Amino acid sequence: MIRPLPSHRLLDRVFRILFPGVMLLLLNGCSSVSYYSQLAGGQLQLLRAREPVAEVIADPNRDAKLRTRLAHSQKARAFASEQLHLPNNQSYRLYADIGRPFVVWNVFATQEFSLTPQNHCFPIAGCVAYRGYYSQSAARGEAAIQRLQGMDVSIGGVEAYSTLGWFDDPILNSMMGWGDERLTTLIFHELAHQRFYVKDDTEFNESFATFVEQEGTRQWRAFRGLPPDTDSKLKQRDQFIELVLNTRSRLEKLYAQPLPVEQMRERKAAQFEEFRRDYRLIRDSQWAGDKRYDAWVKAPLNNARLLPFGLYDQWVPAFAALFRQVGGDWVRFYAEVERLGGLPVAERKAALKALTEAKSFSG
Template sequence: MKAFFLLVFVLCASGCQIPWYASNASGIVERIANSKTSDQLLAELPQEAPHRKALEDLPEVLEFARDKGLNVGGAYQRIDVMPDPVSFIVIAAQPESLTLHQWDFPIVGLAPYKGYRFLKHAQREAQALQSQGLISCVYPVEAFSSLGWFPEALPGAILSLSEPRRVRIIFHELVHRTIFFPGKADLNESLANYLGDEFAKEWIEKRYGRASVQFVDLHDEIQDQERLRQRVLRLKEQWSAPTLQDDLEQFQEELRSETWMSQMGREQSVRIWTLPMILMLQVYDSGAWPWKEVWEKCQGDVDVLQWLIQREFLGTP
């Protein structure tokens, strides 16, 4: 019922964006309607299925998240079995100011990305932005959060990921479900990345130990993420609008020559990096805020963390 009233409010408040909201809302409804429970999928899967273990582990992952204070609610009790991406995200940047374009949404406020159910709609939006002189791109997303408004299904593609990558995504999205500040995308994403990684490290260490292959893989992913972050920070110190193309080409070459420890790092090194994609890395940068110190001050209490962020970062009681 809460989700229904939110949808009505959003559709009424969105004006000319009603077709976009209606398309995304219908897509979410369709995905939930076609989803299956873990037990249903386990009954259908052969014993040797590669992601069977991921399904069997899911209840324990969610229980661990609850114990950490995350608002799991009814999330991920079902699996989204539709093969296409959950959504297609449009991002864009101003080449003169080297800043991200922002969209203004009801409820969630300003955000530097906009999601579409269908690729052709996302591409149409990207082309419209390009006609205005912006640099834009479209990419598929592997997961999303309803921010606690309805019980989202877990995208089935996540089950095929390595365990470190899988639990990082799940914890990241559950952080969004628990703590969200409208119009503060950089804070929200940075926090979700930091806590998602912290909870993933705890989960993997508790389950397998620090000497395990799983923990080493997770450590390598996080280290490669930090290495990429440092490269981006150096790029931003020296780039300028007139030299942007040369700066990006040099950045790309540096990534290709880097020695990466994880599969994720190697994938990042061969990616074609555009201005909006690099700026989006900064939105998700877990090192952009002093989360380690803040989390220690909260002694691992998520409720205290939310209160402390409101008081110290947002200036609200």
């Protein structure tokens, strides 16, 4: 039986692992003391809030709905390790109520005429395409500073994140607002990050975890005797993502042109209007007027708001093709993913592109 680490050992790990890394960055001048202090404080708060899921489930004084949801989550957690060959540790066998709807708020930023994210580097995760804040107000403050510098900026709340196995990640109250299946997909996704992670390649890491999430959920449904999910909402999601990615592609071609600034701005705005027209057309002709994405589409659009789509979905077809090539064998799949992750960046992207094209050709 796996037992949670005693609280004193958890705190020892915080000071032994997290704080030396923070101090190293501060000594190298990578960022301000205040930013890394809030990172350390936020992670420490999360660690202190954890409690074993089994104890919550067994406590009749706790909310009945919470206990039921957590019981369901533990079945999915066991499936993740036993069937999907994801890490078998204490992650997501603990629960933490942090008293807010999101665990962090990520700030994405790009230049005005670029879809290349402003990267930030950290001792554990390497370089990623966003900067995280445990306070929404702090995230808004950072976004305001970036806007004053002429950047395109977007803020996104995050329900969960992975510490890549450095700590035992808990199920958070911020994950409980979704249905049981969405909670399951989050667990699969975050455990995939623990299974394999390449520093400095957000697109690779997020696409890999998204594929594991999607294929794992399909197998989880089959395991429980449920039919494949043919929910029209999933089809709508995929169509919406395709619209966004097509817009990204058009913008990338636009930004490669040597145009005057004002003309570039006009054409950039025109591309976003074309996206809105395409969205309304597909919404009204194929979705029976379903307006689930209306608020997102009607809000001000910029490069940064498009970033999460490309980061999380760009190489999903490539990983799907790879999974098919190894006959759906998870162990062989992970071995091939590790091989790809070990390639130089240019070779890795070329291999992923070839896999994507092979999947498109085969249908």
